[in-house]
Amino acid sequence: MTIAKQALAALAAATSLTTGAMAQEASYHYEGDLRLSPQTGRLAADWTLTVTDDALAEVTVFLNAAFGEASVAGPGVSGVSSALAEGFSGMMRSYTIMLEPSVDGSDRVIEMRYGGALFPEPSASTINTLDTEKIEFTVDSFWLPFDARFSALITADLDIWLPGQWDGVTMQSITSTPGGFHIDQDVPALDLAFTLMSDFERHAAPGYAIYDTRQPAGGNIEAAVAALDHCTDYLNTLSGTAGPLPDASIVVTSRAEGGYSRGTLIALTDIADASESGLTQFVCHELGHYWSHGNAMTVENWLNESFADYVAIMGMRDAFGEAVFADRMAGYQRQIDGASGDLPPVWTPGITARPPYLVAYRKGPLALARAEELIGREAFARFIQAVMEARVSTTPHMLDVFESVGGAEARSQFEQILADQAQ
Template structure:
C-alpha cells in the first residue's frame, strides 16, 4: 500500500467511525442553481430534524467561502452566528439556537464560488466537477446522523448530473432523490454522459481521465464480480449501482448507497477492487434496516462477499491478506450483538466485526456449505438476526447456531 492509498484508507475508516450521537436528521430539501460559466452556486436547503428538544444549539458546517444570505424557519429569518472552526478542512460552522426553530425545520440560503472548493483535491474541473461531503458544499453535521434528500438543480445548459439515488431531468432542471438515509449528497457534473453498462444496465460505469487499460480492468472486474454474485446467490432484483472513476488529483474515494466514487492515483488494483466488490455485493445485501444494528446483515454480508469475490479473482494469497487485515481491524472492537448506533465503533463493528464472524462460520462449515447458506439467506430476504439464526439452525443444526450466537455476543 503506497502513501496516498494509506491516506484514502484512513479517510474511509475515519468517516465510517464518525460518532452518531443521535440519529436526528430526517430530510434535506434543496433548491440549487449551478452556473458552470461564472462558477457560482446558489443554494436554498430546508433541513428537517426528528427532535430538537435535547439540543440548545444546532451546529451546521459549510464551506469557508460560502456567503450566507439568510437562515430561516417557518418563513421567518432567525439569528445565527458563524464560528471559525472546521470539521472537514475548509469549512466553518453556523450556530443556531434551537428555540428559534419551528416544526424542526430550518432553512439556509447561501452562495459559494465553485472555484474556491479545493478540499481533498476536489477542485473545479469543467469536465468533471465533483461536489460531496469533503467539499462541504451543503450544510452538514455527521454527528446528527444520516438523511434522505430531494435536490433540484438548475444547471447550465450542456451539462449533466450523476448522483446517488434517482436522477431525472427536463431541460436544465435536474431532480435528485435519495430516500435511503445517507451521510452526504454527492453530485458529479460533466458535459458528456458516456458510460459503460454491465448486467442488463444494473451497473453503470462513468469514467474520466483513465487510460484504456484501467477502463478495461474495471469493466472486466465488474463483470467478473457481478456474474459471480449472480451465480452464487441468483439474480439480484435490487437497485442500480453507479460507479464513477476518475484519475484527477482527488485524495479520497468513497461509497454511498448504490454509488461509488473512485479517485485513482495509479492503476486500478485490488485496493480499489475491494470497494467496488463491496458495493456490488450490496445489490444483493440490502434488505435489513439501515437504522439499527441489523444493518450488519447488509454491511457484513457485503464485506464478506467482497472478500470471497476477491478470493475468486485474485487467489488465496489475497484472501489470506484480507483475513489478516480483518482480524487486526476487529481485534479490539466491542461485541456486535445489539450494538447501539451511538457507539463510536458502530460502523466498524457492523461492517468488519460481522465480516470476521462470517469468516469464522465459513471456516467452520466449509466454503460450499457457507455459500449454500448465503443463498438461502438471500432467497428468504432475511432482515433480522433472529431470522438468520433460525435459518442457520434449520440448515446446519443447533450446534452451528449456538456457535454464531457466541460469536455475535463475544463469548468464547
C-alpha cells in the same frame, strides 16, 4: 469540535447511504435551486427544508464555512445561532435552529440561502470537485446543510443550473433540463450526491454504465468492465429474490483514494495499476453495499462493511480461485496480528462503540470466513441470501438468520467468534 470531524470521517468511510434507509422515514424534504459556476468554482444555493419529524424542537446542521454566514429564516424558525466547527477536510459552520412547535402535526419550514467559492483554498480531500471538467458533490464538502446527527434521512428535489454541455449521474434520478438538471430523490437517504461531467468516456452494458473521467481515459478499463460483468452476475445470483441490482453508474476518477458507494452511484479511484483480483473485490464490495442495512454510525457498521467485503471476497474467489482467496484472508490475518494494541471484538451484546477500521474491514470478514467454515459454503450462501432478503440491520437479527440456516450450536460458536472467545 472533534465530534463533527469523527462523524464525517465515519460517514466518508460508510457506504450504502440509500438502500439501508428504504424502510425508514425521512426527517427532512430538501427542495432547492443550485447555481454552479465551473469557471470560478463558485455556487449559490437556495433551499427550503421541510422538517417532517414532528418530535424535533431544534435542529443543528453543518455547512461549509467558506460560504460565510448563511441566511436562515422561514415560518418554522423561532431562533438561530451559529458557530465554527472543525470538519474532515476544512472548517464548517454549525447552525442550531430553534423550531416553532408543530401545530396539529404540521411540517415546519426552514429557508436557507448562501453562496461563494466551495474551495477558496486547495482542499485536503479530492473527493469533491467543482471545475470545468467534473463537478462531484457528496457530504464530504458540506456543500449542502447536513444534519449534525449524521443519521437523519432526507428526500429531495433539486434544480441545478450551469453553463455548457454536461452529463450527470446521481443516487436515484437525474434528468436533463434546459440550462441544467433536475434531481429527484424520493427514497430517504443520508446524502444527496451527484457527479456532473463535461469530458469523459462512457462504457455501457446491461446493468451498469462506466464514466471514465481520467485524462487520458482508458487505463485498465477492460479490467473494470470484466469486474463489473462478473460481480453483477455473481451478486444477482447470490441475492435471489432480494435482487437484482438496479442499474449502477460507475465513475472512475483520477484520485489515489476516496472510493465510495451511494446506492447505485459508485465512485472508483484510479484503477490504472489495480490487479484484476483486487479490482474485482473492490467492485463487488461497492455493489454489495446495495444490501447493507446496518446503521453506519453505530456498532452495527460492521454489518455494512464486513458483509460487503466478505461477499466481495466470495465473488473474487468465484472468479480467481482458492489460492487468491487464501492469500487475501492470510493478508487480513497478518494485518490483525500486526496491529498495535488490542482490537475490540467484532460484536458482543454489550458493545457500545462503533468498530474501528481494522475490525469492520478485517476482523469482521475473517469472522465471516470462519462462520462459512462452520456450516459449509452451500449453507453459508443460503445464509447470505437470507440476510439480503430479510434486510438485516442488527447483529441479533443476523444471528437469528444464521441459526435458522446453521442451527443453534453453530450460532453459539459464531457468537463466540464475534466476541473473540472461540477456542
